[in-house]
Amino acid sequence: MYFVYDIGGTFIKYALMDRAGTVVMKDKFPTNVKNAEDLVAQLVDKFLPYKEDVKGIAVSCPGIVDTKTGIIYKGGSFPFMHEKNLAAMLTEACGVPAVIQNDAKSAALAELWLGVVKDVESAVVLTLGTGVGGAIIIDGKLRNGFNLMAGEVSYMLMDFNSKTLQGNVFGMTGSAVQLISKIATAKGLADKTDGKTCFQLIHDGDAEAVAIFDEYIYALASHIMSIQYMIDPEIIAIGGGISAQEIVTERLNLAVEEIKKVTPFHAASPQIVTCHFKNDANLYGALYNFFLQFE
Structure with missing residues (x-):
């Protein structure tokens, strides 16, 4: 299983998904973060109950994203994420590999994969x-x-x-x-x-x-x-x-x-x-980005 996040300006969605893209669990919570550490803490809190079943984390987020390094630039709706390595922060906190991709590019990857x-x-x-x-x-x-x-x-x-x-x-x-x-x-x-x-x-x-x-x-x-x-x-x-x-x-x-x-x-x-995926596109695209980088 894979844990997937779609970080948006209004809500942060998260899902547990399998290799075929089947959504096993999906939920969301209002976006209310002030700094990078607070964001990571909230993401980790949602991840921990499923830790034993998860082999990787995929993230869709605002900003200019270097998918090779995991570093975010500008941050879009989250300027405090500028030059922060969200992938490394999640990998360290959760103990599984994490990858990130820009939100719009995640949506495009979803459509490129299955849409x-x-x-x-x-x-x-x-x-x-x-x-x-x-x-x-x-x-x-x-x-x-x-x-x-x-x-x-x-x-x-x-x-x-x-x-x-x-x-x-x-x-x-x-x-x-x-x-x-x-x-x-x-x-x-x-x-x-x-x-x-x-x-x-x-x-x-x-x-x-x-x-x-x-x-x-x-x-x-x-x-x-x-x-x-x-x-x-x-x-x-x-x-x-x-x-x-x-x-x-x-x-x-x-x-x-x-x-x-x-x-x-x-x-x-x-x-x-x-x-095709409408409001769930970023989740699917983030997961496909994980496959492109690791599998």
């Missing part, structure tokens, strides 16, 4: 969560880039201001968490993370919710078209929590067509699909 990218030569995988994760597959292989930053679309600047030298980043404009928060705030919901209620409002045709959703979709569709021009993949797969909502991919494809009608010179026709 929609399995038989595709080129693809881009975008995970919509607290930010926007990205991963690039070319010639059937995940590409890390010279500085390990291939596919890091969250850092891409949008609406750049030449006077302030600042701009919105894709990680904010494409954030599913921000989308839900905006709808929840507009509708006066007590829980600003209540995605289920927010999407029910969208499906019910609530004017405010639909307007916020449409703004989000059009911005995301425009970014996807830019990616299509740059890499020209066969497919662009959408993952993350809200990818479970079929309306997301449906509206993205419609938005692309609407943008093209308004601006006829556009030639890009991205094929936008939903990731």
Whole structure:
């Protein structure tokens, strides 16, 4: 058995999985950590009851990840993890080998292993969560880039201001968490993370919710078209929590067509699909990353 973690900005998910990718146990807890030591302590606490059955640990986490050394750079939603070797910390604390991989790249590996990218030569995988994760597959292989930053679309600047030298980043404009928060705030919901209620409002045709959703979709569709021009993949797969909502991919494809009608010179026709594993992609991809490194 293998113990797998998906460290997210809102929740940390963990699972006990076997060699075939079967989930034996799965659970999650709210992300509430202030430093690297606290994070490791919480991860170890979930691992210990299963220690005797586990031969390895696989982790999906934010940040720029050097999979060969186990060191995290920048840390994404966890800046305190910058230059920390999470793999080594877990190996020492748990007594079994541990590997780590960037969260978006984990999602891409899941799709490459058993999902929609399995038989595709080129693809881009975008995970919509607290930010926007990205991963690039070319010639059937995940590409890390010279500085390990291939596919890091969250850092891409949008609406750049030449006077302030600042701009919105894709990680904010494409954030599913921000989308839900905006709808929840507009509708006066007590829980600003209540995605289920927010999407029910969208499906019910609530004017405010639909307007916020449409703004989000059009911005995301425009970014996807830019990616299509740059890499020209066969497919662009959408993952993350809200990818479970079929309306997301449906509206993205419609938005692309609407943008093209308004601006006829556009030639890009991205094929936008939903990731097979949806919200569990990072768990499967982290496990596959373990197999690639150790087995």
